[in-house]
Amino acid sequence: MDMDLASLPDAIWNMALIKIVPFLFVLTVIVFFHELGHYLIGRWSGIKIMAFSIGFGPELVGVTDRHGTRWKLCAIPLGGYVKFFGDENAASMPSDAALREASAEDRARAFQSASVGKRAATVAAGPIANFILAIAIFAATAYASGIVVGDPIVSEVRPNSPAAVAGIQPGDRVTSADGERIRYFSDLQRYVSTRAGEPIQLGLERGGANKTVSVTPDLQTQTDGFGNSYQVAVIGIVANSEQAAFRHENLSPVEALNYGVSQTWFVIERTVAFIGGIFRGAEKADQIGGPIKIAQVSSQVATLGFAPLLNLAALLSISIGLLNLLPIPMLDGGHLLFYAFEAARGKPLSERVQEFGFRIGLALVMLLMVFAFWNDLSGRT
Structure with missing residues (x-):
């Protein structure tokens, strides 16, 4: 079988577009709303926000608003973050050194200076935004197209x-x-x-x-x-x-909203049951997928139309919201766990304890990523 080598670059480029563009669309929408939840509640709580980033790594394009927040798009589009003043890194690990060098005004607006309730609300707002996004998508598509x-x-x-x-x-x-x-x-x-x-x-x-x-x-x-x-x-x-x-x-606006809530709750319930089933041995962990699987499914669903792709975004938004609520340091759930200890004992955990927790959390997150990649690769035909 003859191959036209001259057309090979175009074929590779077209295949990349088919696979990557739907994936990036879905991921960007989910990440944006997750970080927007952190941002909005953080601003409402009076916390100074240094950066709002879609992606990691080198900045591709960005702008600084009148509040001093740098809004940017970065080179590695596999996530994002909101960096508050007083954070050492994008994982919101606290930096006592940065606070010591700051002015009194900036220290008062640092993330660590906010009450434990405001910090917890700011952290929880990310996953909650994911659930709200899912409800909105399910409701909008049901209202527009019926069921x-x-x-x-x-x-x-x-x-x-x-x-x-x-x-x-x-x-x-x-x-x-x-x-x-x-x-x-x-x-x-x-x-x-x-x-x-x-x-x-x-x-x-x-x-x-x-x-x-x-x-x-x-x-x-x-x-x-x-x-x-x-x-x-x-x-x-x-x-x-x-x-x-x-x-x-066809559904009325109220019926569509109820439908969105019920669909979102069902996915939450199904996901929690699946995770519980893994620990009980009733479910197989090879169902867990990573970026490769998400890209594959996104490209497949995109062939069905825009509405199915939006519904996929809703499903993944719920999954990311639940993932971030796991009580693992580095994830939102880990931060909430630290704040629960702080509320119970009346003072924050020491910087050393938190740093140790972040290291354990990083190891667990990396293991989960490796496992998901392994499932992606071993499941390919």
Whole structure:
């Protein structure tokens, strides 16, 4: 097979654009809103802000505003940071030396000079901004395009599935799950998907009579339209368009907002259940992905349109918000842990203890990054 070497650079460039541009769009939106949360609450708390950066490394372009904050775009677009006065580095490790050399006015506006409540609020604002962004995206796309729903009526029961063992039959309408109302078939799917190995009490309507059955979902590996495999809990029932009456519904602004909140909560619940499942041995850690996986999925979803790419950004925004809440020094959750100790003992932890914690946190974050990269590379075909 002949290869046109002259066209090879263009082919490589086009492939890079297909892979990288959606990834950078998604990541930049998420990082910007995360750091904006820190920035806005920090400004509201009267803390002096030195820099707002998208990316790390050498500055590509930037501008300094009238408050003295340097807004900049840097060369390595894999994150970002807000640097407050009194921080030694982008990880917000405190610098007593910088405070000693500062003027009294600047010391009063340093991050470390703020009350523990204001510092905690400023740190927590980043992950909270990620959750608000996800709610806004889910709500906006649902309001603009509507949602597809179907009635929770069973069309088919897979042989030897948990549903078959529980005695569920075609034609049954699922009315509740552990006492929670099931309105649409998607409600049932969402409820089941996070509960592998956990018995669920399903309320059924069959021939005008109500009954309750216990079903325990199995964890199964499935494949999406792009060939990516994932694990999800299922009970083995199918709904078709004839019996479930799948249809398109438009939402009012209030309904769309409620939808955004419920979708965001579901993703949070699913992610927390997944992490817990890893420690229990019920989930496989090879589902954790890094930048390569995110770039791959972003490029795939981008082929479906802008709205699906926005929804992917919402999913990743939630994941990054939860990741930052882990109680690991260097992450927002680690800072919040330090502030909890400070509030309990009435004074901050010593600089030596905090420095040791940041070193441990750096090691843990690096291990997580290496593990995610390993999963990315080993999962490629």
